[in-house]
Each structure stands twice: as C-alpha cells, then as structure tokens.
Amino acid sequence: MSSKILPPYPTPVEIIRVLSNAFDTKLNNKTLDDQVSKLDTDYRVIRSLFSDAIEKPLKKYISDKAAQLLAGRLSILISNYLATVGKVALDGISRSHSVQLLAKYYFSNLAAEIVASFVEIIGGPHPVMMVASSDKAVDVTLNWLSSNEKGWNQFLSACSKEQKDRIAAWRKGQDLPSLQSIHLMRSWANESCPENIDWNRVKSLLIIARAIDWFRQYDLGSVAAEEARICLWSDKYSDNFATKAQEQQIACWKKFNNVFNIIGPIQHDLLRTSKKSKDAQRNLRDKLDNARKVLKRIDPEDNTIYWVDLHEARWHVLSGDLEKACKFYKMAFEGCLYRNGEQQKDIINEAVIVAASLKNPDKVFLKKLKNVAITFGYEIPVTSSIQGKKSNKTSEFIEDWEVNLWQSHFGKVFPKDGMFVDAVQPSVSAKIGPGFIDIESVKPDYRYPNRVIKVGETWKKSMPQIVFFTMIKRGGVVKKLLKKGAKLNVLSDSGESALLLALEALNVTEVPLKSLSDSLYKLLTRHEYKNKHKDIINTRTQKKRLLPIISAVESGRLDVVKKIISMGADPNGRGLTDEQSPLNTCLKHIGTIKYPARFLHAQNTLPTTPELLDGNRRHSAGLSGYTLEHQAQCLAEKKNNRLFNSMMERSNKLMIDRMAENMSLDTMHEIAKVLLDAGADPNAEHMSPVKGYTPLMLAAELNEQDLFKAMLNKGGDPFKTYFNPTLKQEMDCQKIAHAWHAQAVLDVLK
Incomplete structure (x- = not known):
C-alpha cells in the first residue's frame, strides 16, 4: 500500500x-x-x-x-x-x-x-x-x-x-x-x-x-x-458524522458529473437479476472499457476504479466465466476497503458466492473476505473464544459448511434469467435443505465394519457405519459391528462420533424430546477408545458445534459427566452455536430450573445479537439465507408469525417440564463442582447470555452462594467486569448481585 x-x-x-x-x-x-x-x-x-x-x-x-x-x-x-x-x-x-x-x-x-x-x-x-x-x-x-x-x-x-x-x-x-x-x-x-x-x-x-x-x-x-x-x-x-461525510462527498463528487451519464446505464444494465437484452453483453463490454478510460483520466489516483472492477467482475459472471470474474472481484475488494462504507459489505457478499462456486473454491480469497467482514462487524468469527494457539489456517476463518452454504446460493444471487442471452449459467451443486434418509435401505456391512457409507436422498452425507447406526439407534447392529472390530475413533464428515450421538440421546434440554435411553451410551463406553480417543472426545461438530462434554452436562447425570471427563474431555472446551463452556452451560440450566419464569421472559426478549443470528443460520440448513442480515430478516418474519410464536412458547414449556422431571438442582450443583475440580475456568468470558459474562458472574446473578464460594476457591475473580451497554458502565459480581437482589452472594462479598 x-x-x-x-x-x-x-x-x-x-x-x-x-x-x-x-x-x-x-x-x-x-x-x-x-x-x-x-x-x-x-x-x-x-x-x-x-x-x-x-x-x-x-x-x-x-x-x-x-x-x-x-x-x-x-x-x-x-x-x-x-x-x-x-x-x-x-x-x-x-x-x-x-x-x-x-x-x-x-x-x-x-x-x-x-x-x-x-x-x-x-x-x-x-x-x-x-x-x-x-x-x-x-x-x-x-x-x-x-x-x-x-x-x-x-x-x-x-x-x-x-x-x-x-x-x-x-x-x-x-x-x-x-x-x-x-x-x-x-x-x-x-x-x-x-x-x-x-x-x-x-x-x-x-x-x-x-x-x-x-x-x-x-x-x-x-x-x-x-x-x-x-x-x-x-x-x-x-x-452527525455521517451527515457531514455525505456533504463532503457531494462536494468532492462534482468533478465526476460528466461521467454519471456513463456510469448510470452500466449500473442499471448490469443488475444481477434483471433480464438482459440480446445485445447487452457486447454493448456493456464497450461501456465498461470506456468507463475505465474516463475514470483513469479524471481520477489518476484510482480512488474510484474499484467501481469499474466490480461491474467488470459481474459482467464476467453473467457471461458464465467465474474464473475471470473472481480476478476482478479481488481488485474491487482491495480498492473499496476503508473508503466505501456499506458497499464494502455488498462487494464481500457477492464475491464470496463467486469465489466459493469456482470448480476449486478459492479459499485463500474467501479467507480474506471473511476476515474483513469480521473486522467491520458484518460477520462473526468461526471461533470467538480465546482457545489455544491460533494459526493462519483457512479453517480458522471459514468452515466447509460455509463454503457449501455460499455455493447453494449462487442461483439466487445470479439467477438464470439475469444471465446474458448466449451465456451458459455455471453449474454449481451444493447441499441445501434438510437431509432425508431412507433408513431401511441402508444395510450394515459386517465384512467391512469400518466402512464409510454415503447416506441421504436429498444430498449425501459420509458416515462410518458405527456412527450411522448409532444415530438411528440400532443397538443390535452397533453391538455386532463392535464385535467385528469397528473403530470408535472415527467421525462423520460433519464431525459426529458414535459417542457424541449416544450422549445426545440423553440430552434433557432438546426439543423434539430425546429418548433418554442410555443403552448405546453404556455399550460404547464399555469399549476402550484407543489411540486418539482424546481427539474424538474433544471434537465438536461443524455447524451446531455439539461437544461431548457439553452433551454430558445436558444429560443432567453426574455419572455421565464424570465418565466423559475420565476419558479426557477438556473441561474448558467450547461448544454449541454461541460457544458455551461446560461450566457456563451447567449454570444456565441451573438458572432455568431455579427460575423458569425468568427463563421464559428472557427467551421472549432475547436481543438480536450476531451470535443469535449465526445460531439461526447454523440450524436452518441453508434455508434462511447466507448473511447475518438474511438471518435478521428471517427472525423478524418469525416474530411476526403467530403460529411460530405459539410453537416456540410450547417448545420452551416442554423443555422446562422435561428439565424439571429429569434434572435436579442438587445434581447440577455437583456437576458444576466436578467441572471445577477438573479445571473448569470460572473466569472464562462468554458472548452469551451477555457479552463478557463469566460463570462466576452468572452464579452471582442466580444467587448461588455455595457455587459462588466454590468458584472463588478455584480462582474466581469477583472484581472482573463486563460492560453493560444499557447502563453504560462496567459491572462486577457485586454490582450484578445488587442488580438481581442476590443477597446470599452479597453476604459472601461483604
């Protein structure tokens, strides 16, 4: 630069x-x-x-x-x-x-x-x-x-x-x-x-x-x-900064008055979704070449040439040439940074679709696009928690499911009707929508117990047999596969292990309700997880970020949590779409059991945070769009839908009743202490329920005196603060306890 x-x-x-x-x-x-x-x-x-x-x-x-x-x-x-x-x-x-x-x-x-x-x-x-x-x-x-x-x-x-x-x-x-x-x-x-x-x-x-x-x-x-x-x-x-900036822009743009009659038609005729005339491709080619020459003359410093690069890129997409289009998207992206406000987001959102839809997706460019989107607050990181040593790997910026999501929206962003008349729309296939499986058509192969199979009618998913039959709860098949030598240290293409799926069957908090049958869990944990069992036990799924230790906590069973920890589970691992720690998950469920009315009120007044929007995207199978803005629009429509609101209310009540029946406060308290003894961090910051909140702060809010003391003994910092955007002040545990009238915790802090 x-x-x-x-x-x-x-x-x-x-x-x-x-x-x-x-x-x-x-x-x-x-x-x-x-x-x-x-x-x-x-x-x-x-x-x-x-x-x-x-x-x-x-x-x-x-x-x-x-x-x-x-x-x-x-x-x-x-x-x-x-x-x-x-x-x-x-x-x-x-x-x-x-x-x-x-x-x-x-x-x-x-x-x-x-x-x-x-x-x-x-x-x-x-x-x-x-x-x-x-x-x-x-x-x-x-x-x-x-x-x-x-x-x-x-x-x-x-x-x-x-x-x-x-x-x-x-x-x-x-x-x-x-x-x-x-x-x-x-x-x-x-x-x-x-x-x-x-x-x-x-x-x-x-x-x-x-x-x-x-x-x-x-x-x-x-x-x-x-x-x-x-x-x-x-x-x-x-x-009024934005107003003053716009006034200054208007003054600066006067020198471009003579080229507006060139720019306007290009912008109109290269709309992605509008039907093109027969001569549009050739005519727009000439106009783009002319616009580049004129802008070069008027703006020799190239402050505005990114606009031509963007429309040049779009011209190549509508001509069916994604490779050349991507080159110009790179130029437009670099040229608009730190100058073009909202259009930076538009360029990024358009460029990710094209870069992902190449025959070999340009992951280096996708990483750059995602990084800048995170920097400007358009997107959130793949991993928002501070966990382990960071690397420069592409996977720390984009995940495979995201690339698939972007590919699945190519036809919506660049519909066939918007292509030039003689152009062939690139063929881009992707997994979108729910995956339907004809369960009865999948038969176990005992000759090759470690065989990886592809299942699905709408789109294919790769799964080791042991994982698939655990998912559909075929205990007899799983038992026989194990006898034939099936390995347990294997994952589906989305990161699911057989153990994780067996643990999810015990999840008390899920709606639709799970079976709570522990037969598969007991079967699998009786077998030794050799070699890389710690990798499997600490691997979370890609989209929903399911993690064995958190699934164990959500079973509400102390014996299950102890077993998973003994197998090498990280007590500070992060899972679920908002990257919860096991201890914070445990505290949140204690709050739900203890104060169900407060939980219901919180669910009805959830702020629309980026984490909430990303969670919606991860659970929607690509049907709610691909940007956070799309998710906001989707959620707004849901909130205005009486049937949806009624279903959510019923779902939340079902979950509360299920937790009341199958989770006890005493057991959840014991689970929290087991996690603390295993090394769970009471000062770990989270994005949810409040940005910057820690398990210790949550214990203060919930008036959990014994747990609060236990966390202090494990290094909990009562002076650590989070910024309350409503009150516009830093809040520590004492202020939180005062706000929630948590007298038992206040007594500890005296």
Missing part, C-alpha cells in the same frame, strides 16, 4: 499506534509498524496488537481495575470506529480531509464519553476542565489533586528540587510526563510519602491528562478537544 494513495479512513492499527503514543504505552513492536498500513490485517492480530501496545502496559503501571476500565473504553472506541468504517462511505474524500472530519465530528464524541465515564468512576476534575483549551490537562489534574487528594501537598513538599522542577515543566506544558515517570512518582518522597494518597487514582488521572495534552500538541487534536469540550458542556453528543 505504500506506493498507493492512503484510503480516507485510517486503519485500526494506525488508531492503535496513535493511542499508544498518546498514552506513552508503545513498546518496541515491529509487528505494529509492519501492520499499520495493511488493509486486511488479521482481526485477531488487531486484538493482540491492542493488548500488547495498550492494555498490557497500562496494567503494568496502574491497577488492574483502572487499566481494565480504560482499556475497555479504548477497545470499544476501536470497535465502534470499525463499525462506522463499515457503514459510512468516504470515497472521493482525501485522507487529509477525512481525518479533519473524523477529529471534529467523530473522535471528539468518543473522547468526551471516555473522559466523562472514567472520571465519574474514579473521581477527578470536571471533564470539561480537562479538555478546556485554555489550560493544560496535566495542570488541571495537579491542581485538583492539591485540593482534593489528602496528603498530596505534603507529598509535594517532600519532593526534591529536581522533582518539583519536573512537575512545574509538566504544568506549563514544557514537557509531557512519561508513563514511567508517572509510575515512579510514588517513590519520590520515600519515607516522607503520606500513606493515605490514592496512588491508583493519581496515576490514572495523570495518564488520562497526559494523553489529552499529547493530542492537543497537534491541530487535529486541538479541534477534537474543543469539540469534546462542547459535548461535555452541553451534555449532548453529536451524531
């Missing part, structure tokens, strides 16, 4: 570098410098760079609580910024103009919110005074400390002349305090330092003040600070 003009939006790594300079947390991190100008940085690298460059250094110099609070706010700033990049277009605007817009109408608001919320929690000068242009923020903070921090003046008196001169230079703005010097202030007065000074607050306030003064060294920083002051003074936060 170094040889090209910068896109209007700075990259997230550019933002991280600016913040690390402002807070003086920047380490000698070559990765930061290497990644700063990349437009498709791995979303996980962005997170790790933020942690290394900001969060970890802050924790080194100030208290964990203050560092978590400040880093949490800055992390939200970056997340919100990337969401804005994905929505608000700035194409046609130069970087120099765009950063002025961002400073005045965007970052000023976010800065005001961060300073106000931080000062409200830890105390300090009025936020307006900290960002006022007439005074240095460090000077304002030191004045406030002299008036409000007991012992501060005594501390200053005990400082040496050199130290007093240094503070005076900070006050005058002649020098900015370094993070290191702020950290070492406590040692300046040695034995004379008063003990009652709240050094965590002192250091935190000075670090915030230092960052404000760093920004105000620059014209853009001064503009942002002044706008932040106005926001704080009026207590009104401006939300």
